[in-house]
Amino acid sequence: MAAATVQAPPLREYPVIPILAPDAMAGSKPYPATEKMNEALGFPGKLVDGWQEKAVLKIGELVAKNRGLRVFLDACVHCGACTDKCHYFLGTGDPKNMPVARQDLFRKVYRRYFTLSGKLVPKLVGAEDLTESVLEDWTKYFNQCSECRRCSVYCPYGIDTAEITMAAKEVMDSIGVGQKYTNEIIGKVHKIGNNLGLPGPALKNTLETLEEEVKEETGLDVRFPLDEKGAEVLVVVPSADFFAEPHVFSLVGYAKVFHAAGIRWTLSSHASEAANFGVFIGSQDQMKAIAGRVREASLELGVRRIVVGECGHAWRVAYSFWNTLIGPFDYLDARYPVPQHICELTYDLIQRGAIAFDREKNDAHVVTFHDSCNVARASGMGGIPRGQFIIPRAVIRAAANRFHDMAPETINEHTFCCGGGGGLLTDELLDLRVKGALPRMEALQKVVDEHGVNFMATICAICKAQFAKVLPYYKFDMGMIGGVHQLVSNAIRLGRND
Amino acid sequence: MPVLTILYACLFYAAAAVLAAGLAWKIAEYARAPAPLKIPTTPAPATQAGVVGRMAREVVLFESLFRANKWIWLFGWVFHVALLLVLVRHLRYFTDPVWGVVAIAQPFGIYAGLAMLAGLAGLWARRFLVERIRYISTYSDHLMLALLAAIAATGLAMKYVAHTDIVSVKAFMLGLMAFDWQPLPADPVLLVHLALVALLMAVFPASKLLHAPGVFFSPTRNQADDSRERRHVTA
Numbered sequence: 001m002a003a004a005t006v007q008a009p010p011l012r013e014y015p016v017i018p019i020l021a022p023d024a025m026a027g028s029k030p031y032p033a034t035e036k037m038n039e040a041l042g043f044p045g046k047l048v049d050g051w052q053e054k055a056v057l058k059i060g061e062l063v064a065k066n067r068g069l070r071v072f073l074d075a076c077v078h079c080g081a082c083t084d085k086c087h088y089f090l091g092t093g094d095p096k097n098m099p100v101a102r103q104d105l106f107r108k109v110y111r112r113y114f115t116l117s118g119k120l121v122p123k124l125v126g127a128e129d130l131t132e133s134v135l136e137d138w139t140k141y142f143n144q145c146s147e148c149r150r151c152s153v154y155c156p157y158g159i160d161t162a163e164i165t166m167a168a169k170e171v172m173d174s175i176g177v178g179q180k181y182t183n184e185i186i187g188k189v190h191k192i193g194n195n196l197g198l199p200g201p202a203l204k205n206t207l208e209t210l211e212e213e214v215k216e217e218t219g220l221d222v223r224f225p226l227d228e229k230g231a232e233v234l235v236v237v238p239s240a241d242f243f244a245e246p247h248v249f250s251l252v253g254y255a256k257v258f259h260a261a262g263i264r265w266t267l268s269s270h271a272s273e274a275a276n277f278g279v280f281i282g283s284q285d286q287m288k289a290i291a292g293r294v295r296e297a298s299l300e301l302g303v304r305r306i307v308v309g310e311c312g313h314a315w316r317v318a319y320s321f322w323n324t325l326i327g328p329f330d331y332l333d334a335r336y337p338v339p340q341h342i343c344e345l346t347y348d349l350i351q352r353g354a355i356a357f358d359r360e361k362n363d364a365h366v367v368t369f370h371d372s373c374n375v376a377r378a379s380g381m382g383g384i385p386r387g388q389f390i391i392p393r394a395v396i397r398a399a400a401n402r403f404h405d406m407a408p409e410t411i412n413e414h415t416f417c418c419g420g421g422g423g424l425l426t427d428e429l430l431d432l433r434v435k436g437a438l439p440r441m442e443a444l445q446k447v448v449d450e451h452g453v454n455f456m457a458t459i460c461a462i463c464k465a466q467f468a469k470v471l472p473y474y475k476f477d478m479g480m481i482g483g484v485h486q487l488v489s490n491a492i493r494l495g496r497n498d
Numbered sequence: 499m500p501v502l503t504i505l506y507a508c509l510f511y512a513a514a515a516v517l518a519a520g521l522a523w524k525i526a527e528y529a530r531a532p533a534p535l536k537i538p539t540t541p542a543p544a545t546q547a548g549v550v551g552r553m554a555r556e557v558v559l560f561e562s563l564f565r566a567n568k569w570i571w572l573f574g575w576v577f578h579v580a581l582l583l584v585l586v587r588h589l590r591y592f593t594d595p596v597w598g599v600v601a602i603a604q605p606f607g608i609y610a611g612l613a614m615l616a617g618l619a620g621l622w623a624r625r626f627l628v629e630r631i632r633y634i635s636t637y638s639d640h641l642m643l644a645l646l647a648a649i650a651a652t653g654l655a656m657k658y659v660a661h662t663d664i665v666s667v668k669a670f671m672l673g674l675m676a677f678d679w680q681p682l683p684a685d686p687v688l689l690v691h692l693a694l695v696a697l698l699m700a701v702f703p704a705s706k707l708l709h710a711p712g713v714f715f716s717p718t719r720n721q722a723d724d725s726r727e728r729r730h731v732t733a
Contacts, residue, residue, distance in 0.1 A: 067531035068717040075712030080631035081566035095633045116704045126636035152539045154566030158718035320536045320725045
């Protein structure tokens with residue numbers, strides 16, 4: 001089931017587009033969700049009788065209620081612009097990881113059942129029945145797409161493979177073919193409140209321990225409040241921030257920023273998760289239910305602002321979808337954007353001179369920044385053009401002296417996915433994840449060689465977890481990866497408000 | 499009235515009807531389907547005016563394609579611009595008196611015919627020579643290129659090899675539009691040219707040529723980046 005071996009491709013000085021290696025990744029497939037996991041989300045437990053018909057009906061339903069999907073399925077001309085843009089293709093050479101070929105796994109079925117040409121002359125237009133082997137391909141290759149949208153930047157019609165992957169996952173979920181990692185985690189959020197299944201009391205303990213540790217380090221009472229009514233700001237972070245390394249260092253950074261700026265904030269045990277895996281499986285209902293916890297918590301706690309921590313897809317959902325799903329936010333302070341990213345908040349405080357740094361405290365770090373795909377290509381920051389690229393870098397530069405960007409074709413909207421996004425951050429897909437990281441690793445190697453970079457900052461929990469795991473496969477130290485607010489934490493001047 | 503004229507007249511009425519009705523149907527489908535969430539590919543403009551600018555750059559300059567691949571952009575852009583000029587040149591068969599701009603475009607239209615063929619040749623060559631594009635190409639991709647190339651080639655043949663009676667052709671076309679049929683010259687190259695054009699019109703709404711209307715409805719390109727400022731809701 002899981003790939004037996006994990007093989008990192010060699011880093012090349014001049015990356016070239018790989019020669020096609022058909023079926024190179026045909027063995028890569030995630031574990032299926034159990035009946036219980038599927039049913040907990042309202043999906044059929046296992047492959048339903050008459051699944052072909054039901055899947056086709058579902059496709060019809062999806063194209064009728066999603067203009068984007070319909071246009072994307074019709075408009076592709078097979079020009080090939082996207083063929084060399086996917087990190088999984090670049091890392092594996094498997095032709096089905098070319099964005100257009102991945103889309104075609106879905107498109108050929110759509111053509112067969114929903115277009116005149118596909119019904120009349122299927123062979124001519126590449127239309128195909130939804131057979132068992134097609135479904136098998138779906139379970140493999142729609143779980144080799146991290147929904148990073150890099151291909152959509154280059155498509156002349158803006159076709160977004162992520163939307164097609166999400167649709168395929170919706171169809172699969174609707175016939176009982178769920179993916180274990182995502183569906184299990186969504187179940188945990190509904191039941192306990194976060195992806196890690198960390199219950200309230202454990203959370204409280206963790207935060208108290210953090211307070212003690214920071215007290216030891218700084219001698220100050222930097223607080224990590226939980227469920228404090230009347231706080232001004234509700235902070236929603238990816239749950240990995242509570243204890244995983246390096247994530248937790250950024251949580252300490254957020255706490256220090258609030259401390260230094262004298263802003264009363266709180267975390268919530270009800271909404272103890274910024275991540276929203278509903279987006280990965282394309283389910284608007286799931287997305288809404290998960291996001292709904294944040295609205296409930298903000299009302300319950302009576303906060304005036306909502307701030308989101310360092311998490312890429314969470315920021316996409318928050319920035320782009322929250323207003324639609326759980327808005328309007330007319331009960332919050334209109335002077336601040338809703339939601340606000342922690343980097344926006346910190347940047348704003350820096351601009352106003354409300355916080356300051358001893359930059360030399362980060363002099364041991366030669367820093368580069370990895371743009372996370374969902375921040376780069378599916379959101380914005382600061383209400384300024386390209387703010388999502390400018391603001392995190394500005395925060396880093398405020399906190400550290402030594403910063404070097406990676407090659408321009410690998411950052412900003414051109415950034416490469418870490419290789420673990422989209423609900424693929426699971427061990428049985430490790431070989432895929434390692435290979436998918438290749439383009440980023442090659443860009444990193446360059447700045448390591450040229451500038452001695454030894455720290456790659458990022459603002460995404462998945463990126464952090466993924467890199468911590470795959471960096472060693474490329475002979476890098478796993479400690480190279482960290483958060484932007486980890487650097488903030490190292491250098492921020494405290495002591496004004498204690 | 500020769501049988502041929504009747505046949506071609508009917509052919510063009512049918513092709514035009516399929517094109518118009520098919521496109522209207524597809525466009526209505528796109529327009530009716532809701533866009534449930536905001537999904538612009540960012541960085542995206544924050545205003546509607548900005549979106550118009552982005553779409554204009556996309557449609558006129560093929561901006562995204564330019565960033566993706568210079569060869570595909572070159573061949574694709576040359577083909578499309580040339581096609582536009584050729585279509586403008588052909589307006590002289592449908593207007594009487596000929597519009598000023600159409601008259602001006604006449605000499606350019608001829609070069610455009612050649613450029614169009616060159617662009618198509620480049621795009622087609624890639625379908626054979628580039629392994630990745632060979633892999634994704636379907637029969638219909640090749641046939642579409644063949645159809646367009648054949649239309650261009652027969653058109654150029656009438657200019658450079660075997661002239662046809664264009665005065666009669668114009669009379670035929672104007673007659674079609676006025677429902678006052680005039681005889682069509684029985685020139686084989688012309689008949690092939692016209693039949694292929696009718697075929698192209700007919701397959702348009704059922705083929706990948708839907709990229710033409712589709713791009714305007716693409717939410718990653720036509721949505722503004724204003725999700726926090728404006729609550730996006732669809733019925």
